[in-house]
Amino acid sequence: MKPKILAIRKGILEDNDRLAYTLRTKFIKNNVFVINVVSSPGSGKTELLIVLIKQLIAKGFKVSAVVGDLETDNDAKRLFASGADTYQINTNGNCHLDARMIEKSLKNILWQNSNILFIENVGNLVCPASYDLGENIRMVVLSTTEGEDKPLKYPTMFNSADVCVISKMDLADAVEFDEKTAVQNVHNVSPDIKLFKTSAKKDLGIRELLDSIVSLIPSK
Amino acid sequence: MKPKILAIRKGILEDNDRLAYTLRTKFIKNNVFVINVVSSPGSGKTELLIVLIKQLIAKGFKVSAVVGDLETDNDAKRLFASGADTYQINTNGNCHLDARMIEKSLKNILWQNSNILFIENVGNLVCPASYDLGENIRMVVLSTTEGEDKPLKYPTMFNSADVCVISKMDLADAVEFDEKTAVQNVHNVSPDIKLFKTSAKKDLGIRELLDSIVSLIPSK
Numbered sequence: 001m002k003p004k005i006l007a008i009r010k011g012i013l014e015d016n017d018r019l020a021y022t023l024r025t026k027f028i029k030n031n032v033f034v035i036n037v038v039s040s041p042g043s044g045k046t047e048l049l050i051v052l053i054k055q056l057i058a059k060g061f062k063v064s065a066v067v068g069d070l071e072t073d074n075d076a077k078r079l080f081a082s083g084a085d086t087y088q089i090n091t092n093g094n095c096h097l098d099a100r101m102i103e104k105s106l107k108n109i110l111w112q113n114s115n116i117l118f119i120e121n122v123g124n125l126v127c128p129a130s131y132d133l134g135e136n137i138r139m140v141v142l143s144t145t146e147g148e149d150k151p152l153k154y155p156t157m158f159n160s161a162d163v164c165v166i167s168k169m170d171l172a173d174a175v176e177f178d179e180k181t182a183v184q185n186v187h188n189v190s191p192d193i194k195l196f197k198t199s200a201k202k203d204l205g206i207r208e209l210l211d212s213i214v215s216l217i218p219s220k
Numbered sequence: 221m222k223p224k225i226l227a228i229r230k231g232i233l234e235d236n237d238r239l240a241y242t243l244r245t246k247f248i249k250n251n252v253f254v255i256n257v258v259s260s261p262g263s264g265k266t267e268l269l270i271v272l273i274k275q276l277i278a279k280g281f282k283v284s285a286v287v288g289d290l291e292t293d294n295d296a297k298r299l300f301a302s303g304a305d306t307y308q309i310n311t312n313g314n315c316h317l318d319a320r321m322i323e324k325s326l327k328n329i330l331w332q333n334s335n336i337l338f339i340e341n342v343g344n345l346v347c348p349a350s351y352d353l354g355e356n357i358r359m360v361v362l363s364t365t366e367g368e369d370k371p372l373k374y375p376t377m378f379n380s381a382d383v384c385v386i387s388k389m390d391l392a393d394a395v396e397f398d399e400k401t402a403v404q405n406v407h408n409v410s411p412d413i414k415l416f417k418t419s420a421k422k423d424l425g426i427r428e429l430l431d432s433i434v435s436l437i438p439s440k
Contacts, residue, residue, distance in 0.1 A: 072369065123345065124347075
């Protein structure tokens with residue numbers, strides 16, 4: 001039975017990759033820069049995106065967002081309130097977003113008008129790693145409260161990401177976060193990843209991250 | 221194609237449930253109390269288990285543990301050092317433990333001699349919820365640093381758990397943890413769950429949790 005399951009799973013991933021390729025082509029043709037934001041639950045993805053969205057809008061960029069959650073639309077409401085044209089994808093218990101869900105969700109937002117589209121994935125450091133959503137870059141958020149060893153324990157996620165944001169730096173002392181070891185672990189599994197250290201709450205490191213994102217946004 | 225996949229997935233879960241039933245029978249016959257510990261990455265499962273294991277051993281109980289991780293054996297080493305006969309299951313990228321993995325792992329530890337067997341699941345609030353491991357109780361750990369909304373966003377996990385431990389209470393103030401809302405959210409998705417608030421670091425609430433566990437351990 002096992003090879004059959006593996007074959008079907010491979011098929012699902014191949015189907016997903018094909019659709020992701022189509023989506024990526026669409027995004028590039030429309031000059032929309034797409035960031036797939038992944039992390040474990042409670043790393044502060046939404047909080048970080050709110051700060052980024054507000055500052056991007058203040059700079060004159062148009063921002064849209066899709067948010068994946070198993071249940072609730074709390075995060076979508078928060079991103080919408082920060083000014084992004086937002087759509088909530090309810091995954092009905094599914095542990096990750098896939099390209100098909102993204103394709104469907106695009107009908108509900110003015111993504112073509114946007115300069116940047118954020119995809120906030122389901123909080124899960126395992127499954128979303130395997131699903132290309134047609135994004136331009138993948139950004140993994142690791143909070144100081146999760147511990148330094150997470151890159152080693154979830155290498156696929158960190159290895160498949162282009163950018164790593166270490167969030168909640170304001171709590172680093174309180175949780176005795178060993179920054180040197182964490183950075184080393186990130187680079188061990190993903191040597192070329194771009195690394196930023198932020199606190200959305202205390203406005204630390206946000207400017208550097210924002211500048212880096214802005215430098216990648218194509219003009220319309 | 222979808223119904224086929226769903227049928228196979230249903231088959232996998234049914235196979236798992238059958239094996240979990242066999243395991244549960246074995247555990248009960250051998251008077252071994254089994255706790256399946258689930259949470260998102262970095263909630264402090266290992267830290268909590270170390271404290272519990274040390275105190276259980278001090279009380280004269282024999283403890284064994286199996287630990288599931290995608291990569292690394294850091295957690296297994298830490299549990300072993302605390303005195304439990306421990307075996308590391310490397311899931312090779314799989315996002316959850318299943319009953320088959322547990323069955324295999326038992327060959328490597330003296331579980332029959334134990335009074336209690338801890339299963340530390342892969343850090344993931346989604347997938348492990350669907351896999352019965354033959355445990356007597358499921359304990360979900362929610363850290364104060366993850367935010368109050370997690371029970372609403374991952375209802376299956378909280379609903380399938382018998383015990384919920386709110387961990388890292390020593391950080392509650394620093395992260396502005398809204399305890400009342402968190403407790404309300406836990407009870408909304410899981411009205412009968414037993415709830416404990418702990419800090420493994422500051423030895424808060426450990427005694428209550430330990431007493432509750434000890435009261436459930438059968439005599440040999």
